Amino acid sequence: MKNSISPTSIFLMLLLLLHVPLIQCSIFPLDDESGNLIEHTCKKTSHYDLCLSSLQSNPQSATADVKGLAQIMADILLANVTDTLNYIEGLIKQSPEPELERSLTYCAELYIPVVKYTLPQAIDALSKGHYRFANYGISDAAKEADTCEKKFSGSIQSPLTDWNNLVDGLSDVAVDIVNILLKG
Ligand SMILES: *[C@@H]1O[C@H](CO)[C@@H](O)[C@H](O)[C@H]1NC(C)=O
Numbered sequence: 001m002k003n004s005i006s007p008t009s010i011f012l013m014l015l016l017l018l019h020v021p022l023i024q025c026s027i028f029p030l031d032d033e034s035g036n037l038i039e040h041t042c043k044k045t046s047h048y049d050l051c052l053s054s055l056q057s058n059p060q061s062a063t064a065d066v067k068g069l070a071q072i073m074a075d076i077l078l079a080n081v082t083d084t085l086n087y088i089e090g091l092i093k094q095s096p097e098p099e100l101e102r103s104l105t106y107c108a109e110l111y112i113p114v115v116k117y118t119l120p121q122a123i124d125a126l127s128k129g130h131y132r133f134a135n136y137g138i139s140d141a142a143k144e145a146d147t148c149e150k151k152f153s154g155s156i157q158s159p160l161t162d163w164n165n166l167v168d169g170l171s172d173v174a175v176d177i178v179n180i181l182l183k184g
Pocket residue numbers: 050053054055057076079080083166170
């Protein structure tokens with residue numbers, strides 16, 4: 001028996017070569033829209049890496065739609081703002097020097113309403129589809145973080161820079177995702 005390539009196998013191989021690119025063409029655009037909704041959404045935000053790592057840290061993101069991703073981002077923001085306030089209150093308890101204590105107290109007063117009212121209300125509005133009101137509250141977190149950080153412009157270095165920057169970035173990302181909903 002001769003061991004050669006039959007015309008049939010050549011035909012099958014050609015078929016395979018021609019079909020693989022066709023299959024790829026038809027699958028990948030679909031994948032981009034649905035399978036990679038997280039990446040697709042994060043590309044439309046101002047902090048791609050922060051958006052991606054934040055959303056990927058929550059397993060619920062995998063099956064969420066854009067509204068769900070906005071809600072997950074807003075929840076992460078609230079957790080971070082709460083964490084930041086706790087950190088500030090911890091620093092105040094360590095009885096720092098008066099000037100530092102004044103700035104920390106000022107920052108706590110900025111963060112308390114965000115944690116207690118503004119963000120929970122925004123998250124509630126988001127779930128009801130009141131996106132404009134939601135964005136108003138979500139963007140307030142970044143505004144307060146900026147105002148807090150600026151309080152340390154004098155001789156005292158801010159112990160809160162990393163915290164304020166993270167709140168700022170998370171707030172921006174959440175606003176950007178809600179803006180996708182507003183345009184959609
Ligand atoms: C704050 O945000 C970061 C970045 O997404 C996240 O890794 C971290 O878990 C958040 N903190 C809390 C308390 O959720």
